[in-house]
Amino acid sequence: EKLARELGVSITTNCDVRRILVEHSEARGVVLADGRVLRADVVIANSDVVTTHRELLSPAVRNERFVRRLEGLEPSCSGFVLMLGVNKRYLQLSHHNIFFSDDYRAEFADLFGRHVPPGNPTIYICATSRSDATQAPEGHENLFVLVNAPYLTARSDWQRDASAYRERVLDVLARYPRAGLEDLREHIICEVMLTPEDFWQKYGANRGSIYGLSSNSRMAPF
Structure with missing residues (x-):
């Protein structure tokens, strides 16, 4: 800008x-x-x-x-986002980090079959202060955590489910081998959470989808 x-x-x-x-x-x-x-x-x-x-x-x-x-076309998936300010540096993290689910089929069955937040999600973390130290105070990190979430349906209730799913995401991160994030929860000092409901209400994303319409055919990308 x-x-x-x-x-x-x-x-x-x-x-x-x-x-x-x-x-x-x-x-x-x-x-x-x-x-x-x-x-x-x-x-x-x-x-x-x-x-x-x-x-x-x-x-x-x-x-x-x-x-x-x-x-009438199916939307893409939505996202569940945690923007975390933490009072510790996790130097093992790169700028971009992806922690893959050990069962991709189950993850996408949850997303597009059952329309529920994945129980064992793939988790992306962006640590922008790794590339630009001015993005966080000295000795601190700012972490952008993104998890795929189902687009909104009549059954969706993120006011009910958001807090519990936050805990689920932090639990999954703590269990990743060699991630070194076992104590992440203890070091969070500020955070902002976004759910599919927020993407719909704040940004006009159809049913909360963050990638537009699903690419379910060969011509869909065009």
């Missing part, structure tokens, strides 16, 4: 986009939540494709048949 502003880019933050302005079948700008209209030669939406078509296009220009088709 700093570099973009130095190059003369105007960035508007803390303001929702209400809809994409369409004129003569072309996107010509956006209408903000405060009523301002920002016109543009090109509009790029990096929001979820289902949310973009369903909520950012007005009924007058929205292709309802296409929207129903999108809504």
Whole structure:
């Protein structure tokens, strides 16, 4: 953002986009939540494709048949995130770390078959202070922990399940051989937790999915 502003880019933050302005079948700008209209030669939406078509296009220009088709496609998985500030350095960690489940089939059966948080999940940890020491105070670490989670269904209740699943993730990390994270729980001094519900409510991700629609066919990536 700093570099973009130095190059003369105007960035508007803390303001929702209400809809994409369409004129003569072309996107010509956006209408903000405060009523301002920002016109543009090109509009790029990096929001979820289902949310973009369903909520950012007005009924007058929205292709309802296409929207129903999108809504009928299976979303990708969501994520369960712990952003941890810890008062210890775990020097055995690299910038990027992946601790794989010992039963990948069971993990994805939980995600897409049973639609429940995996009991034995693959866990990704990013330790950004490993590459940039200014990311955490001296003697501390900031750890970004990501676990695959099922997209939201009628059965989902993360207000009920989030705390217990946090404990589950920390337990799994503590059991990984040679990870050296057995005492991680004891050194957490601050944290932020994100669930699939947060990805849906805060970021408009369709059913909480973090990778858009599932790639279940050869042509899906295209």
